[in-house]
Amino acid sequence: MTDDIQRIRRFNRAVTSEVGALDTSFLGLGRPLGSARVLNAIGHGLQEVGVIRDYLGLDSGLMSRLLRGLEAEGMITTGPSPDDSRRRIAQLTDEGRAAFTEYERLSNDQARAILARHPRPQAILDAMDLIATALGQDRIEIIEIDPREPEAIHCLTQYYRELERRFATGFDVNLSRDPEATDMIRPRGVFLLAMSDALPIGCVGLKGGDGPVAEIKRLWVSPAARGLKLATRLMTRAEDVARSLGIHTLRLDTNSALPEAAALYRKTGWQEIDRFNDDPYPDMFFEKTL
Amino acid sequence: MTDDIQRIRRFNRAVTSEVGALDTSFLGLGRPLGSARVLNAIGHGLQEVGVIRDYLGLDSGLMSRLLRGLEAEGMITTGPSPDDSRRRIAQLTDEGRAAFTEYERLSNDQARAILARHPRPQAILDAMDLIATALGQDRIEIIEIDPREPEAIHCLTQYYRELERRFATGFDVNLSRDPEATDMIRPRGVFLLAMSDALPIGCVGLKGGDGPVAEIKRLWVSPAARGLKLATRLMTRAEDVARSLGIHTLRLDTNSALPEAAALYRKTGWQEIDRFNDDPYPDMFFEKTL
DNA sequence: AATTTTATCTGACCTAAGTCAGACAAATGA
DNA sequence: TCATTTGTCTGACTTAGGTCAGATAAAATT
Structure with missing residues (x-):
């Protein structure tokens, strides 16, 4: 049993360093993790500022500043929501869409690399499905x-x-x-x-x-x-x-x-x-x- | 194939939020992640400051400050290495050992919880071994x-x-x-x-x-x-x-x-x-x- | 119409994390 | 012995991330 716990903790270590590498790849495009997360949320279709804020669990002050930063970079535009002009809506500019696509490409490449360097990719996928399903079983x-x-x-x-x-x-x-x-x-x-x-x-x-x-x-x-x-x-x-x-x-x-x-x-x-x-x-x- | 990539990225999401929870549990003991990592490294048997620094990938200035902080908290003592008094050696105090044990307990509890809430713990362990081995195959x-x-x-x-x-x-x-x-x-x-x-x-x-x-x-x-x-x-x-x-x-x-x-x-x-x-x-x- | 609520923003402030140049002392090599 | 290297530390500085108390304007409620 203690042995089993060690196996899980080894898994955590292995995955943490890999996920760390993922975070670094986010940072690798010269943008801090916070801005990159907001940019990705918008790219994945979230529009309303409040929704993004809840999804990422951010303080409204911080959220506002991150939006302002992305605006200054020319990555997004914001404007009032048509049905409630208190709410604001964020959208990617062409430049922002290019940056988002680049993040997607990096993520996909990383995933592809894991499969490519293993002799039994199907076993990897099945194991990942099992674990992800178990972690999200609720x-x-x-x-x-x-x-x-x-x-x-x-x-x-x-x-x-x-x-x-x-x-x-x-x-x-x-x-x-x-x-x-x-x-x-x-x-x-x-x-x-x-x-x-x-x-x-x-x-x-x-x-x-x-x-x-x-x-x-x-x-x-x-x-x-x-x-x-x-x-x-x-x-x-x-x-x-x-x-x-x-x-x-x-x-x-x-x-x-x-x-x-x-x-x-x-x-x-x-x-x-x-x-x-x-x-x-x-x-x-x-x-x-x- | 695109489908497979999605499966891996789903796995990354699932594990990242779980690993995020782990990091938070580190922070939960009222100590920033940096200090907690150093404390754990010492608890796991690393002694020489330079070795710990390399292991955690820290700057020597930052490392020094973290050690000073842990010393001020009464968690560790430091002293010169007997065979080369330029090198310094860090050791846990009784209080530090108690804090380290507490981190271990939290990590183990988290691992145990994952096993306990799943109907097929052996399948989880086998899947984790497969993935951890694949990620660390080099x-x-x-x-x-x-x-x-x-x-x-x-x-x-x-x-x-x-x-x-x-x-x-x-x-x-x-x-x-x-x-x-x-x-x-x-x-x-x-x-x-x-x-x-x-x-x-x-x-x-x-x-x-x-x-x-x-x-x-x-x-x-x-x-x-x-x-x-x-x-x-x-x-x-x-x-x-x-x-x-x-x-x-x-x-x-x-x-x-x-x-x-x-x-x-x-x-x-x-x-x-x-x-x-x-x-x-x-x-x-x-x-x-x- | 006046008041309250909601959504966002701004300014002031804080901590954690990290970088870098230089100081210092011990060890090493010429 | 003296100069150089090595390991650590200190001070000055930067960035990222985050909190909180209002400010502001639109919407909802009375």
Whole structure:
């Protein structure tokens, strides 16, 4: 156990010196960290002075001075907000946008360098996802999204890959009944994503029709987030939406090669029923009355 | 690929805010970060002012002032080094030791908290080891050590566990020929550890006797360090030591359940030979003439 | 219309951190 | 022995970052 603590502290040291290098790269463009942070916040789309101040946790006096400095440098312009002229809005000038892009380039290069010098970049990424998800586990949010958006497709792709790995026969999505995206968009259904910071780490689809019966599809949780009860959260939210859409009965199909899924369904009030479709992949079928 | 970059930058954000919290905890004891860092360096055993200065990368003027401040607080005493009275040596007072212990406690608590709130602490630790090893991959060092030291035992324990997992029959070290520790200490042999920062991530033993023939034992590399050519580095160093001890012939035994090991031996000039012992576990035997 | 609240700014002030030139004393080398 | 080098310290100065008490103007409330 003491040994484990040492491992974490070694990790902190390793990452701190790397993050220190990151801070230095911010300073490397000849601008103090404070101004650089404000410039980046504006570049990332924050406009209102108050919002930026809260986001960066700055005193209003200091914030004002940093803005004035960036203005003097010609990096930003400020003006009153159209709907409340007490509030001020900051925007990048062309010069400011160039500086911001340069910061982005440095950050991306640094990230790329970490991947490039390691023989197993995928292992690095998986480890980073696990740690970032663990550190932010209290800030995981579930959002509704169009299943054709890139974040949703990211999850679905991972889901298909996992089925491919775990089914003895492999998995070809074209042989399965791929639900119409519009069946998973309100008012017929919904597609939910679990987000940790900006990374999608889980999904579930509620595929509805015109009647009171709907199907749960594509329940998946990233390996980085397993054990955090995320599947239950996703299912509960999907059931809530179903109720609000006037749906009385939910069905789903699954495969006995995914025993943790069947266990979850049984534990949360689902009953096993007879086969209700001719999809070649599933071999277990469940139903739940809301 | 762009997606991967985003994942790394998310990791940086997550870790930076956590590390920021660590810095704040340093400040939380009412001492500025600079003084706290010096106090901790002294607590961790650094004594000479110049060594501390280099380690923390401080200007000599600033260093001097920080020392003076800690002295005024009653945290440390300084005096001339006995062998060169230009150099000064800093030591903790009882009060200083108490403050240092408090910092250690805070750091350990923080680390413990991360583990405690996650359902799979072992996964967190493995991920942290992987990342810390990757970030410090250019600073991996190979050292000689007594195989009875805790760092060596850490590696050996992991090695036995891995054999237990990978051999169809399991692995019981008591049934195997456990080499005498003294056979792996100069002048008979040597035990080598690969260290990343303070974490042992690989080992190999050279078990010698009185004659010119020796055995390679216990070659192991942590999953966190695989792909970094560490096994080759360890073997090369073991062979170098063997030569310097007047050994002409090396032997080793291994098992076909560890194909990557046999592949390494074949690639580095080892020849498969007939069984030369009656250990129940190995089923492949190699020899190399130096 | 007068008062209060909100959002930002300004001036005065502070600490932490760091730089640099030179002082000083001990150790080293010619 | 004398000049040079080395390790540390001191004083003078700078920048970054931050706090706080008003000032100011727009918006919201009474």
